[in-house]
Amino acid sequence: MRPTWAEINLAAIAHNVKLLAQLAQPAKLCAVVKANGYGHGIIPVARTAIHAGADMLAVALVEEGAQLREAGLQTPILMLSEPTPNQFGEVVELGLTPTIYQLEGLAAANAAAAKAKVSLPVHLKIDTGMARVGASAKDAVSLANAIVAHETLDLAGVWTHCAMADSPDHPFTAQQIQRFNQIITELTAAGHNNFCAHLANSAACMANPESRLNMVRCGISVYGIAPSRALEGCVALKSAMTIRTKVSMVKQIPAGTAVSYGHHYTATHDTQLASIPIGYADGLPRCLGLTGGEVLIGGQRRPIAGVVTMDQTMVDCGTEHLVAVGDEVVLLGKQGNHEITATEIADHVDTIAYEIITRLGPRLPLHFTKHPYTTATSDLN
Structure with a gap:
């Protein structure tokens, strides 16, 4: 097996969940585990979050909700996007809580x-400034009225x-x-009182x-x-993810040696060039070596040399400390x-941390630990 893993x-x-739950009190905490738990493994993350005090989980897709239910998790699960009309049967079967913002979704x-x-139970989403999905503010009361007009629907949340x-x-x-x-004031005046109002994401929870x-x-x-x-x-x-690999080859190269595709990197000195078995197919940005990206070897920062290739990355390790396979x-x-x-990274x-951790490729196995040394494998996924 390739010695490369997260x-x-x-x-x-x-x-983190305990800290956020304490910070949010008396409000409840919904842990968002979409996109495979932000690349961290949806099932182990969800179980851990629930045990640590999360009151609800949130996903983007029906398929993600199905994963959680198939793993035996019975915690309330909020869908952050409105399902397509033909998915609502599965939503009901799985006991998910859908978000609604269109009449078509409401009817389905x-x-x-x-x-x-x-x-x-459904949550009504209102667009207050993202211009993404969500009903307009002027339609909030009429949509809420339409929801409660159906005996089969419960307006459980507005967000x-x-x-x-x-x-x-x-x-x-x-x-x-x-x-x-x-x-919320307008909804209350219209007789809607018993719902969960929520708008804070991580940033707002921390700062507002x-x-x-x-x-x-x-x-x-x-x-x-x-x-x-x-x-x-x-x-x-506390950061939960570490990406590790091991040196697969070391070459002694003279000054003037060009490295990787396009020869964008040329050694300015005699050096040790280490190859490591991870590449852009695993989620490492191809251009990382062209913009100052580094890795840690022997407790020292070492620059990535040239463009990251699909399966391999080269690292300039200098000559001060010997590096070995x-x-x-x-x-x-x-x-x-x-x-x-x-x-x-x-x-x-020129992106955000969210993209870095959610772009990890399926070839990169997840190894789960509980500090300090108890280990499980990606079979927990």
Whole structure:
């Protein structure tokens, strides 16, 4: 087996969930586990989050909800996107809580619930400034009225999503909170009282106490990553993922040797060039070596040499310390006194940490640990 894997520390997940649950009190905590638990493994992450105090889970797809139910998880599961009309039968069968924001979805939800002779809890999503999915504010009351007009549907929640909360000083978050509170006031005046109001994502939960309302939805922070540089350190999160591999070959190359496709990197000195068995097919950005990306070998930062290839990456290891086949390499996480974070990698390639951890390829196995040494395998997926 290739010695390349992502190590997921479930104790760090548990720590983060407990911390966020305490921060959110008295509001409830919804742990967002979509996209395979942000690349960390949806089933182990979900189980850990529930045991650590999460009140609800959130997914994007019906298939993700099905994974959780098939694993035996009975916790309430919120779908963050409205299912397609032909999926509502499965939504009802699985006991998922769908988000609704279109009349077509409302009609399909009612039909599926009526056919199954059950009462289906739904959450109404309102767009207050993302211009993504969600009903317009002017339609909130009429849609809520339409939902409760059906005996088969229960208006269990009303929510929106913050567009600028990762920039804590941006005034738009306060505007969204004000808009949403006004919608809640209008819904209450129309007789809708018994629902869960929620708008805070990780960033808003951390930086805007007034946004927490009845529930917060935390995604990136569950995995120990701050939503943005501006919010680093304001909550004592612990990063849960480490990506490791081992040196597969070492070459002594003279100054002037060009490395990798396109010869974008040329050694300026005689050096040790290590090859490591991980590439862009595993989720490592191809351009990382062109923009200052580094790895950790022997407790030292070493620059990636040239473009990352599909299966291999080359590293300039210098000559100060000998490097050997089998030496551990850390691409994400800590080694010695150094740490490479998802945010650092993201900065090198002009993206966000969310993309770095969710782009990991299926060839990269997940190994689960509970600090310090108890290990399980990706069979837990």
